[in-house]
Amino acid sequence: MQVLNWFFRKKGDTARTKAKDRMRLMLIHDRLELPPDRLASLEEELVAVVSRYFEIDRDTTRFDLQQYERRAALIANFPLLRSKC
Amino acid sequence: MSGRVIVITSGKGGVGKTTASANIGVALAGTGASVVLVDMDIGLRNLDILMGLENRVVYNLVDVIEERCKLRQAFVKDKRLPNLCLLPAAQTRDKNAVNAEQMKKLCGELKGMFDFVVIDCPAGIESGFHNAVAGADEAIIITTPEMSAVRDADRVIGLLEARKDEIKEQRLVVNRLRPSMVKTNDMMSVDDVLEILSVKLLGVVPEDEEIIVSTNRGEPLAGSVNERAGLAYRNIARRLKGEEVPIMDLDALDQTWFKKIAKLFTPARA
Numbered sequence: 001m002q003v004l005n006w007f008f009r010k011k012g013d014t015a016r017t018k019a020k021d022r023m024r025l026m027l028i029h030d031r032l033e034l035p036p037d038r039l040a041s042l043e044e045e046l047v048a049v050v051s052r053y054f055e056i057d058r059d060t061t062r063f064d065l066q067q068y069e070r071r072a073a074l075i076a077n078f079p080l081l082r083s084k085c
Numbered sequence: 086m087s088g089r090v091i092v093i094t095s096g097k098g099g100v101g102k103t104t105a106s107a108n109i110g111v112a113l114a115g116t117g118a119s120v121v122l123v124d125m126d127i128g129l130r131n132l133d134i135l136m137g138l139e140n141r142v143v144y145n146l147v148d149v150i151e152e153r154c155k156l157r158q159a160f161v162k163d164k165r166l167p168n169l170c171l172l173p174a175a176q177t178r179d180k181n182a183v184n185a186e187q188m189k190k191l192c193g194e195l196k197g198m199f200d201f202v203v204i205d206c207p208a209g210i211e212s213g214f215h216n217a218v219a220g221a222d223e224a225i226i227i228t229t230p231e232m233s234a235v236r237d238a239d240r241v242i243g244l245l246e247a248r249k250d251e252i253k254e255q256r257l258v259v260n261r262l263r264p265s266m267v268k269t270n271d272m273m274s275v276d277d278v279l280e281i282l283s284v285k286l287l288g289v290v291p292e293d294e295e296i297i298v299s300t301n302r303g304e305p306l307a308g309s310v311n312e313r314a315g316l317a318y319r320n321i322a323r324r325l326k327g328e329e330v331p332i333m334d335l336d337a338l339d340q341t342w343f344k345k346i347a348k349l350f351t352p353a354r355a
Contacts, residue, residue, distance in 0.1 A: 014270035014271070015270065015271045015272070016267070016270040016271060016272060016273055016274070016277065017270070019232055019272075019273050019277075020273055020277045020280075020281065022232065023232055023235055023236070023273075023281050024281055026232075026236060027236065027239050027281060030236065030239065030240065031239070031243060067281075067283075069283045070242075070243075070246075070282075070283045070284075
């Protein structure tokens, strides 16, 4: 059974990659002392502001934190469909 | 003489701080350097046991601070290495028995007497931690490749970064690595941990049952020739002294039959 599990398991779904991904996200929040829902509310507000000027493609919007050395960077990507003015 | 004060810390308890302190102390002394091991885990002293010196403790660190004895009187000489000694912690006091100022002063004195002052820091990030790191020039962070240990290590690295003016260098030791579990993707690798923590690597110590045996004997592994964890600690000591020593290939040493045969034939191998 273990052999079968090993055989069919997706490459990105091992205990090792899972730990690494969870770790990365957790430490970014730890280092910034950022409560988990804070980022979502920032995204909402930013979307509201940008939406006053542009129509945004919400399906391909990217909004997350990435780690560079021991610093975090906010990566926001709002693909614009058309101007609203 | 001005020695180096190195604090060994981890945040989380039970990751092998005291074992690392004992072994790094023995390995450094094995290179010929004079070394004092300082147990700052006041109230929960254990370094004396690992060194097999528990029956020889007369005075302790708090006696020195409170001037009940001279500094030299509190040193406990190692059984094997004449250039190694222990400054034991008090067992019946608490973490506040020594403050940061007193620790700085003590480290200053010890630096004048030894090449290396190795401080075993208590677990946690409260006053005991802050007092233990107070006089240090460098820090060695011990972690295991487990999430809780890595998270706590990250917190400690952050706290030590805030003391950048005093603690010039921080390096990581990944302890209790199981190469076979990394191979099957069941455990984070050393590279994974380094990528997450973004800190310099000082060494990797494989999981080794011999550590338990050596603790029971009161003879740190770094003193014995063939054990791989002992070799890992000796490599760490050489790196601390500025030598370029490659991280050993743990995969090659992972098969037990290989280990057994290697034991028969190899002297210290890198």
